[in-house]
Amino acid sequence: MRVLFVSAEVSPFAKVGGLADVAAALPRALHGLGVDVRVAMPKYRGVEGKTDLKEIVRFPVPVGKAEKECVLYEGTLPQSDVPVYFLGNDHYFDRAQVYGEKGGDYPDALERFTFLSRGALVLPKAVDWQPDIVHVNDWHTALVPAYLRAGLGPNGARSILTIHNLAYQGEFPWDARATTGLEDEDLSVFKHAGKLNLLKGGISYADRLTTVSPSYAQEILHHGEGLEETLRARADSLTGILNGIDDSVWNPKTDPLLWANYSADDLSGKSVNKERLRDELGLEPDPTAPVIGMISRLAAQKGFDLVMAAFDRMMALGIQFVLLGTGAPEYENFFREAAARYPQRAAALITFSEEWAHRIEAAADIFLMPSRFEPCGLNQMYSLRYGTVPVVRATGGLRDTVRDYDADRTAGNGFTFTDYTSDAMLSALRRAVALYRDDPVAWAELRKRGMEEDHSWSASARNYFDLYTDLVR
Known part of the structure; x- marks a missing residue:
């Protein structure tokens, strides 16, 4: 053929x-x-x-x-x-x-x-x-x-x-x-x-x-x-x-762009990547703060209006936030200013970099995708592969790949929300942050489950x- x-x-x-x-x-x-x-x-x-x-x-x-x-x-x-x-x-x-x-x-x-x-x-x-x-x-x-x-x-x-x-x-x-x-x-x-x-x-x-x-x-x-x-x-x-996803390119065990490689059976390298990311971007080494990553075109489709509306409330959860992407000037300006307002807690890389995309996926604890619509989405699958728990709006391919943890604690692989509102997004993020802080054993199981799924081509x-x-x- x-x-x-x-x-x-x-x-x-x-x-x-x-x-x-x-x-x-x-x-x-x-x-x-x-x-x-x-x-x-x-x-x-x-x-x-x-x-x-x-x-x-x-x-x-x-x-x-x-x-x-x-x-x-x-x-x-x-x-x-x-x-x-x-x-x-x-x-x-x-x-x-x-x-x-x-x-x-x-x-x-x-x-x-x-x-x-x-x-x-x-x-x-x-x-x-x-x-x-x-x-x-x-x-x-x-x-x-x-x-x-x-x-x-x-x-x-x-x-x-x-x-x-x-x-x-x-x-x-x-x-x-x-x-x-x-x-x-x-x-x-x-x-x-x-x-x-x-x-x-x-x-x-x-x-x-x-x-x-x-x-x-x-x-x-x-x-x-x-x-x-x-x-x-x-x-x-x-x-x-x-x-x-192309698992010859997106594989934390072999990825040459990472500071340290790791696998579902040995996650020590993920901690190294998180530490190096913080060093490189000037984030404080706070062991209680999960790193939230976003990698995206800065476009209305991707739900950035929700993030903007909820940003101060998100930061009040005690998180650290890292964004990589370029696009609409209003979004670029917002995230530049947000990083300036939250020194040592937020970073905005207004560029495209394959290297930084891989490093953020490896270093982050949680990946946020609050899309208005999402035909498929790849980053949620990269995140699962890299042990980075996705928080997504249940639409399109996000609905097909991310299952809510609280709805099924034996099969869930992330956190989802349905209503396109900043409150619904914040509620899902709050649930993820609470599990990260309050139940390290359950968090480790959730992360490992995602890493062991097959999302290859x-x-x-x-x-x-x-x-x-x-x-x-």
Whole structure:
């Protein structure tokens, strides 16, 4: 079985969110199942040095009425021999950021991702390789199913569109539709609220649809960011498959980014990481204070309005707080000021750092994810793997992976709340802090239970394999 996996971001070459992690880990897991999977992505600035690149061919890619040159490079996914094809065009992709600067997309985003989508379908002929399935991800590549239906790609290839986050739909002025190169009759399903909506069109044209957790697949049929009707029309073709984590990258026993390694059977290294984190960030060495970690895009989706509303009450619990992330200026400013108001007790790293992400997961006692909605979420699974107890709102993939301890003390692996309020979040956090302080034995059992769970890609990849098999049968 041959699968072309197309994504706007793939770790470690370009990463903005969880899509990049999935786009690296899932192809590796599929390769392990015997799938001939190859990845296609843009050649962004900074790719050099992350893999051995070789230019293999040049070919024209239609964008609107023009043709743009694609310089195709080949590399491999780290820790594998999965080929990665980098579609190069410096005009579109040699830029400071992946999607845009100052919180928005680049003005030519439609051109950029038309180039990626059309180029990915020219690619197979250029390298003399015929995919059975083209697996695309989110709005950036949602034109691909329409191109395949219009005969603008490999003959007979079927399409799968995975929705990682329905909140981002790729909306553009309807008058810009000629950029796609599709005829108006093919574009009619892309029209939504008077705009060109790439995700809507992809949902309509893809042979099969997936999203990244079973709960989210059900939720979006009723709360689908304006696309409920389109999704309900395709409900029979929609499957929720929970993401996994790449345990070759996220494993506290072998993680090279940690100050000390550890395992479920020997947690001494976790204490070392906590001590080093405090030293590095200037937090006081208070043995009674649990460290609460947050690692996230600073976006409204992630529940930061709840954290802001409850922040002083959270700190009154005697916790220490560490945040890593970038995003909306109002959130960045709040956390900078909060760290200044609580010296030696709070730290805000307004940046993205893979190294710090691993270190915070290892050093924290509790990980907070109060998301308004969460298609899947990866950090709660990283946290379980690293013995860091998650406190989450029960929505989407968080509902599917975190079970409340107080509801079932023999099977619970974290703390959950349902109502989207700062009081409900604070109540769940208070329960976690109380267990941490009052019952060290129960806390150790809870932590160990989470670490022993299997959230690797093995089961999820098998579900995708079965979906592929069914589609080409």
